[in-house]
Amino acid sequence: MLAAAGVAILVAMGLALFRTLLGPTVWDRILAVNSFGTKTVLLIAVIGAFEGRTDYLDVALLYALINFIGTVALMKYIETAARPSSAGDPG
Amino acid sequence: MELGALTSGILLGLGALLLLIGGVGINRFPHFYTRLHAAGVIDTLASALVLAGLAPVFGLTLGTFKLALVLVFLLFTSPTACHALARAAHLSGLREPPAPGEKPSSPS
Numbered sequence: 723m724l725a726a727a728g729v730a731i732l733v734a735m736g737l738a739l740f741r742t743l744l745g746p747t748v749w750d751r752i753l754a755v756n757s758f759g760t761k762t763v764l765l766i767a768v769i770g771a772f773e774g775r776t777d778y779l780d781v782a783l784l785y786a787l788i789n790f791i792g793t794v795a796l797m798k799y800i801e802t803a804a805r806p807s808s809a810g811d812p813g
Numbered sequence: 814m815e816l817g818a819l820t821s822g823i824l825l826g827l828g829a830l831l832l833l834i835g836g837v838g839i840n841r842f843p844h845f846y847t848r849l850h851a852a853g854v855i856d857t858l859a860s861a862l863v864l865a866g867l868a869p870v871f872g873l874t875l876g877t878f879k880l881a882l883v884l885v886f887l888l889f890t891s892p893t894a895c896h897a898l899a900r901a902a903h904l905s906g907l908r909e910p911p912a913p914g915e916k917p918s919s920p921s
Binding site for chain 2: 723724726727729730731733734736737738740741744747749750752753754756757760761763764767768770771774776779780782783786787790793794797798800801
């Protein structure tokens with residue numbers, strides 16, 4: 723079942739990559755990249771269980787941390803770049 | 814040990830199923846806010862199920878503690894990231910298209 727879960731994670735990663743390439747807005751791309759990162763964490767954990775080593779889980783934890791920080795930083799950057807600075811509150 | 818393998822298999826199978834459903838949903842839903850919903854399924858329930866399914870593989874060791882750590886961290890940060898993403902998209906002016914038959918609302 724471990725191998726099946728790994729294959730399912732890989733297929734889902736491919737689908738997220740498809741949305742990343744296709745996404746009409748930049749928000750779709752950020753969403754897909756964030757989802758891709760979460761699946762990467764899962765894949766690292768599954769590989770660690772497959773080899774029976776706990777070292778991989780440290781890498782997975784670190785990857786989750788960096789994925790979150792990267793998503794928030796990218797989001798803040800796009801948000802402030804897309805909004806004109808002194809044009810008032812849009813919408 | 815047999816019970817542990819059974820539990821692990823069931824949890825991993827459910828997690829894999831939800832991963833595939835979320836992956837299809839990200840590609841098939843019509844616009845951004847609905848795709849956010851599909852990604853939320855993956856980020857919370859599927860990752861929780863997969864990581865919980867890995868716990869019987871490691872047994873009561875340091876590995877399970879690290880798995881719980883990863884799980885708690887993901888359960889805190891993924892909804893936060895989803896919420897912040899929706900908020901940033903809304904603030905930057907992205908609106909969902911009107912439903913069929915509904916009068917398009919004028920921007921205020």
